[in-house]
Amino acid sequence: MRSLIGKKAPRFTAPAVIKGSQIVNDFSLDQYLGDKYVIFFFYPMDFTFVCPTELHAFQEKLKDFEQRDVAVVGCSVDSEYSHFAWLNMDRNHGGIKGVTYPVVADFSKAIAENFGVLAADYEYDDDGNLYCEGNPVAYRGLFLIDKEGIVRHALINDLPLGRNVDEAIRVVDALQHYEKNGEVCPANWSKGKEAMKATEEGVSDYLSHH
Known part of the structure; x- marks a missing residue:
């Protein structure tokens, strides 16, 4: 499929x-x-x-x-x-x-x-x-x-x-966060948490804080 x-x-x-x-x-x-x-x-x-x-x-x-x-x-x-x-x-x-x-x-x-x-x-x-x-x-x-x-x-x-309906809401939040901010959402991301810029610099900055 x-x-x-x-x-x-x-x-x-x-x-x-x-x-x-x-x-x-x-x-x-x-x-x-x-x-x-x-x-x-x-x-x-x-x-x-x-x-x-x-x-x-x-x-x-x-x-x-x-x-x-x-x-x-x-x-x-x-x-x-x-x-x-x-x-x-x-x-x-x-x-x-x-x-x-x-x-x-x-x-x-x-x-x-x-x-x-x-x-x-x-x-x-x-x-x-x-x-x-x-x-x-x-x-x-x-x-x-x-x-x-x-x-x-x-x-x-x-x-x-x-299914988990809360997970469906989380994915909606992730898509809307990306559309609004241009940031991608890492593993286990939820609304209000820090996301990442889709660049090497952005990833490095995110990882340095975790």
Whole structure:
């Protein structure tokens, strides 16, 4: 799989549920171009065990993302009707009621395929029959897309491994620090810590203080 880093994020138009209760048929990330950064994340399926913890975790940090001019958008291979039902199910019953950011329906699996996170391949056997090898759901992919539509960060976890939402915020901070100050962010950097100028002199100065 080729990395999307430094490239335009794959474009799509698909159904989505927005604001937790409204189905739209023509959702696209293009609406954020020139205006907002985007955290676009995939999860395997609705009505599962690990997935609601992640969707709620992004919701709980939504204000932190919004303060940084970041739109959060989720996506799975379920239909918009499945999303709608799950979004209207109470949290104590395994639902994600209260999630307000958009959740995209990738029922064709084309979006997951184009982002390189589909956990399956479709092949033809010797008799010309199409078959699926693997699990036809999305891995836990996460992509940070800048205001120009360029992918600047990508993280893909296997199905059992939930993500750290605070790490997504940290990476947003790192990108925005670089864009504002022209300084690169070293290992374990977090907002408020010292960064480095991308020159030999800047690196030496940073190392002399650590």
